[in-house]
Amino acid sequence: MSKKFTGVGVSAGRVIGQVRRMPDPILAPADGAPLPQGVSPEEESQRLAEASKAVATGLKERAAVATGDAQAVLKATALMASDRTLLKSATKLVSSGTCAESAIWEAADAVATQLTALGGYMAERAGDVLDVRARIVAELRGVPAPGIPDSDQPFILAAVDLAPADTATLDPAKVLALVTSDGGPQSHTAIIARSLGLPAIVAAPETTELADGDYVFVDGIDGLVVTDPSEAEEHLAQTYANREVLPDFSGTGELSDGYRVPLLSNVGSGEDAQLAAAAGAEGVGLLRTEFCFLGKEKEPTHEEQVAAYGAVFAAFAGKKVVVRTLDAGADKPLPFLTDASEPNPALGVRGYRTDMTSPGVLERQLKAIAQATSEHEADVWVMAPMISTPAEAQDFAQMARGAGLATAGTMIEVPSAAVLAGQILQRCDFVSIGTNDLTQYTMAADRQLGTLAELNDPWQPAVLHMVAATTAGAQSADGKPVGVCGEAAADPALAVVLVGLGVTTLSMNKRALAPVSAVLRTVDFAKAQRLAQLALDAPSAELARSAVRAELSELDRFGL
Secondary structure: OOOEEEOEEEEOOEEEEEEEEOOOOOOOOOOOOEOOOOOOHHHHHHHHHHHHHHHHHHHHHHHHOOOHHHHHHHHHHHHHHOOHHHHHHHHHHHHOOEOHHHHHHHHHHHHHHHHHHHOHHHHHHHHHHHHHHHHHHHHHHOOOOOOOOOOOOOEEEEEOOOOHHHHOOOOOOOEEEEEEOOOOOOOHHHHHHHHHOOOEEEOOHHHHHOOOOOEEEEEOOOOEEEEOOOHHHHHHHHHHHOOOOOOOOOOOOEOOOOOEOOEEEEEOOHHHHHHHHHOOOOEEEEEEHHHHOOOOOOOOOHHHHHHHHHHHHHHOOOOEEEEEOOOOEOOEOOOOOOOOOOOOHHHOOOHHHHHHHOOOHHHHHHHHHHHHHHOOOOEEEEEEOOOOOHHHHHHHHHHHHHOOOOEEEEEEOOHHHHHOHHHHHOOOOEEEEOHHHHHHHHHOOOOOOHHHOOOOOOOOHHHHHHHHHHHHHHHHOOOOOEEEOOHHHHOHHHHHHHHHOOOOEEEEOHHHHHHHHHHHOOOOHHHHHHHHHHHHHOOOHHHHHHHHHOOOOHHHHOOO
16 A cells, blocks of 8 residues: 655655665664683774774765865764774773773763754754764774765665765666655755755654665655655656756856846865866856865965965856855864854854854965965955854954955844844845754754754745845845845746846756756746746745746746
8 A cells, every 4th residue: 555755855856666774773882891811901992993084084085085065074973983082081981991992982872962952053962972983993893983884786875874974885887866855955965965966855744664675755845755656756767867858057057137146156176166167157156165274273374265266267257256255153063163062053153153263264365365366366255154243243344455355244043133234234245044043043943953944944934024024124225136046946946936026146066056047047037036026925835836836837848
């Protein structure tokens, strides 16, 4: 008998295939298991250190061949694997007679419990600690680490959730679609599935019933999983398989009436920038400078930063590159900059606010960006994350201009900034909306929690009203530019709404350039405005999405 499971569709696509579940996790060792007979604490500590180093090295090697979000995730997980505090705690247990496996298991459990108690972003890091623990124990046992199952045939991957290191290495040639019972629309799993163009559903709790070999239909558009699919589902999958091939992005984003909407790309390294340029991106709407800082015990040198930023600028000579200054804190802790003991890091010292507790880091970063700008021909704009007030926007703009950077702006990520966008734009040159954070702060819903996935949806009318408030503020400030660089810009239907709301540029992962461009070219500005109003007037995210999608027939044509 057929069963239907619902979740949140986070990456479009309709496919049918057999299920493969993630393998069983590494089993816990016995509590306090003693040292092996004849092995000294020093020898066992050395074995533990070598296993930790091997895991970190393996993750770094995988990061070296990855790009974009996958690379950042792997680097962060590698840093966790070599965390000195974790290793020190485990070594202390070994010194008191506990074997390496039990010691790292117990030490990691204590760290994960502390992080979970903090809630929010730090609770999400607890999963990373437990993933690293399992990898170290697997290394100590000489068995394969937990990971995506191998198969000769393509399959639909079902899991509770994926560890960041596993998500980062998904192979779209083998994995037809991804279904998880946990996770949220802005989790690592969702973001990387979108960047790979892999149909995906998250926060579908009942899919824990799926077993190896189950034949299922996955609809990443409507967030639906159906076992033993009927002819109707088979037809939908076949229609998707026969979808019209998207035309390559021409390098010019515009509507059917010629209304220009530059399409930019989000990047995290020089290699990312080269790939984005090759895909036709009109510039960079978000350069995540964290890539230069992650995995380091201390602040990168001036020369290191200049070289890293310069590699991105070189790929976009003569084109706009918007640089976001360091967005550390919350889910991106840095040992030399952030305080992991904050009771609520998502509402704590992160982004621009780190300049209050660690003055100098931001100023030095701006000087490095300015020097890299002087050595290249890109049109460099710089913006600060986590700006909440006009005074903060003014302070950052003065800092940027003092460093020699001509164009300074801010991120709009919190409701206070959206409401006061007009005043903020009287003090800086542009704003860029980070829809991921703006959604979670507007809806008071942690973007990593699958249980709150319905709230954490950029189609929420309240979020769209925040976007509208931002663009209205821009109009009151001489029509200064308003970009969107969050994941919402990569949704072709939502991109139409954003343009209708008055957003002037859209920035996305390079894979989204072609679908977003193709759909934008089917509407004129008047229709975009009408669809934006439909979304604003809707009482829910689901009804906003369905009302707009019903007016965009090209979505089905291209399987979007």
